[in-house]
Amino acid sequence: MKKTLLPAALALALSFSTTPLFSASPGVDNADSPAYQKSPAWSGGENGGSGFVGWNLVGKGEPLNDRGFFLGDSRPINSDINSPSGQAFGMFAKGKGNSVEAYRTFEEPLEVGQTFSVDMAVNFRSGLKGIDLRTPSSDGERVVFNLNIGGDDYVVNKAATGNGSLGATYDQKTAFKVSFKQTSPSGGEWTVVRTGGISSTATGTYEGVAAGVKFYVRDTDGGKENDLWINNLAISGPTAP
Numbered sequence: 001m002k003k004t005l006l007p008a009a010l011a012l013a014l015s016f017s018t019t020p021l022f023s024a025s026p027g028v029d030n031a032d033s034p035a036y037q038k039s040p041a042w043s044g045g046e047n048g049g050s051g052f053v054g055w056n057l058v059g060k061g062e063p064l065n066d067r068g069f070f071l072g073d074s075r076p077i078n079s080d081i082n083s084p085s086g087q088a089f090g091m092f093a094k095g096k097g098n099s100v101e102a103y104r105t106f107e108e109p110l111e112v113g114q115t116f117s118v119d120m121a122v123n124f125r126s127g128l129k130g131i132d133l134r135t136p137s138s139d140g141e142r143v144v145f146n147l148n149i150g151g152d153d154y155v156v157n158k159a160a161t162g163n164g165s166l167g168a169t170y171d172q173k174t175a176f177k178v179s180f181k182q183t184s185p186s187g188g189e190w191t192v193v194r195t196g197g198i199s200s201t202a203t204g205t206y207e208g209v210a211a212g213v214k215f216y217v218r219d220t221d222g223g224k225e226n227d228l229w230i231n232n233l234a235i236s237g238p239t240a241p
Contacts, residue, residue: 114238
């Protein structure tokens, strides 16, 4: 597995308009994109897909080699969410005070009927790791959904409905398909499908217009089992004429 160290935090400011003027373009991105097949792999500003703004990768803490972003094989100690070539996006931040965040903004916020989805794989649950859904607001962003893995549990926070534990039973092959469907100009539905040894589905609602996501890892123990894996980002559904 090839890991690349995180450089200084990139100053890629995220700005959202309060009202979407166009529907999001259908989009897709995964770890097989040629944009990521160079050294260092998966760096800030790269955009290997369509329908998204380039990655904004941010890290904090010392030493630098205790946090970063990389491409690698999500198997065998995690669930398989690899692209056909056998790799996915990986994130790690071990030790107190270390953190990494990967922001992905949609080219345009979701229109009614559109869905964003992503695959995530986790093993150990030390520290904090997960995903935020972000919507436009007067101060730049607002988190309207959070799936957090930590404290020996998998918990939804900040949603309009459906908050709480998804079931704390551990399995090293846990994977989540996380989806957000914009059902009206003022909100939408979230779905989390768990696979990999334990199967379950949870649903609820969120407020606002989905405009981007953030993936994060903070304060974990050492070891590859504490990495967060993500892959297969997609925007689907109708577009405005």
